[in-house]
Amino acid sequence: MKKNIALLTGGYSEEYEISVKSGKVVAGHLDHDLFNIFLIRVTEKRWIYLDEENQESEVNLNDFTLSIRGEKVFFDAALIVIHGTPGEDGKIQGYLDMMKIPYNTCGRVTSSLTFNKFFCNEVAGRFGVNTAKTWYLHERDEIMVDEILNFTGLPCFVKPNSNGSSVGITKVKQAEDLLPAIEKSFSVDSETLIQQFIPGTEITCGIYEKDGKLVVLPLTQIISHKEWFDYEAKYTEGLADEITPAPIGETLSKECRDISAMLYRKLNCRGIVRFDYILADASFEEKNRFWFLEVNTIPGLSEASIVPRQAANVGISLKQLFTDVLNETINNY
Numbered sequence: 577m578k579k580n581i582a583l584l585t586g587g588y589s590e591e592y593e594i595s596v597k598s599g600k601v602v603a604g605h606l607d608h609d610l611f612n613i614f615l616i617r618v619t620e621k622r623w624i625y626l627d628e629e630n631q632e633s634e635v636n637l638n639d640f641t642l643s644i645r646g647e648k649v650f651f652d653a654a655l656i657v658i659h660g661t662p663g664e665d666g667k668i669q670g671y672l673d674m675m676k677i678p679y680n681t682c683g684r685v686t687s688s689l690t691f692n693k694f695f696c697n698e699v700a701g702r703f704g705v706n707t708a709k710t711w712y713l714h715e716r717d718e719i720m721v722d723e724i725l726n727f728t729g730l731p732c733f734v735k736p737n738s739n740g741s742s743v744g745i746t747k748v749k750q751a752e753d754l755l756p757a758i759e760k761s762f763s764v765d766s767e768t769l770i771q772q773f774i775p776g777t778e779i780t781c782g783i784y785e786k787d788g789k790l791v792v793l794p795l796t797q798i799i800s801h802k803e804w805f806d807y808e809a810k811y812t813e814g815l816a817d818e819i820t821p822a823p824i825g826e827t828l829s830k831e832c833r834d835i836s837a838m839l840y841r842k843l844n845c846r847g848i849v850r851f852d853y854i855l856a857d858a859s860f861e862e863k864n865r866f867w868f869l870e871v872n873t874i875p876g877l878s879e880a881s882i883v884p885r886q887a888a889n890v891g892i893s894l895k896q897l898f899t900d901v902l903n904e905t906i907n908n909y
């Protein structure tokens with residue numbers, strides 16, 4: 577029996593279009609002999625399925641079904657390919673838990689935890705991973721500029737606690753730029769982090785699970801041609817080089833892959849997850865160490881995205897990758 581799969585794309589964040597792109601790639605590479613794919617766009621108002629004849633049907637969220645030409649469609653699993661809220665932060669996971677539908681991503685708690693950079697940093701630190709010194713601010717808190725800068729030093733990074741794609745982030749170099757940067761971050765999120773700057777090179781590690789075993793992909797080094805990996809560098813051709821496998825030598829590669837595999841298990845992750853670090857350079861007090869930046873529990877999945885290219889580097893096709901993840905989802909439920 578072919579399984580009915582709800583492929584959820586879109587979402588509420590700036591990453592809507594990127595998600596739609598990822599979704600089309602996933603739909604195009606899934607094994608259509610095994611799965612009936614229903615490509616659904618999630619918006620704040622409605623969840624819409626568009627069939628081949630461009631006929632719209634709205635998902636009935638009371639029982640997570642579709643009615644297509646009078647026939648009710650039930651789903652065997654959901655494939656969430658939504659970057660940011662509500663797909664990466666535990667909201668849809670909670671809904672699907674209640675509907676008793678298996679899904680491809682980390683569970684509700686892990687998704688919420690990893691989407692909250694401050695909480696995730698604290699937990700990663702608890703497992704012995706290096707994390708940048710971080711000052712937490714809520715909108716209601718008094719902003720004590722001198723204390724903050726004493727703690728983090730300059731330059732520092734100011735970022736929204738729960739967001740993505742570098743939106744709302746500023747690298748602050750002078751004390752007088754701190755307040756405007758905090759204001760900018762608060763325009764995106766009611767919680768802001770001010771973080772010690774870690775100089776070095778960015779390294780990222782993709783992992784997924786197959787037959788209960790971790791597949792740790794080769795690392796990628798990201799070299800931004802902007803000062804840091806900002807929105808423009810992330811989404812403009814030619815503004816960043818992504819080198820796979822990262823040319824950092826066996827020992828460091830193994831260390832990073834081991835840290836990532838440990839975090840995948842300790843954070844109780846599921847599905848395709850990407851761990852981001854900065855490998856500190858000689859100008860930092862602790863050089864040649866990996867500093868944890870964040871976890872992406874729904875990383876980009878278009879052909880040009882990092883994880884698909886890491887997989888391609890070791891001969892794993894997109895079809896294989898997505899089929900493995902979906903089978904793991906269904907078999908382990």
Ligand SMILES: Nc1ncnc2c1ncn2[C@@H]1O[C@H](COP(=O)(O)OP(=O)(O)O)[C@@H](O)[C@H]1O
Nearest residue numbers: 708733739740741742743771772773774804805
């Ligand atoms: N503490 C830091 N030190 C140095 N660079 C940082 C630091 N924090 C963030 N960055 C830079 O900002 C980028 C985005 O930060 P990140 O925390 O990953 O947020 P996002 O979820 O928006 O990707 C990173 O890829 C890196 O280039």
Ligand SMILES: [Mg+2]
Nearest residue numbers: 741742852870
């Ligand atoms: Mg990031």
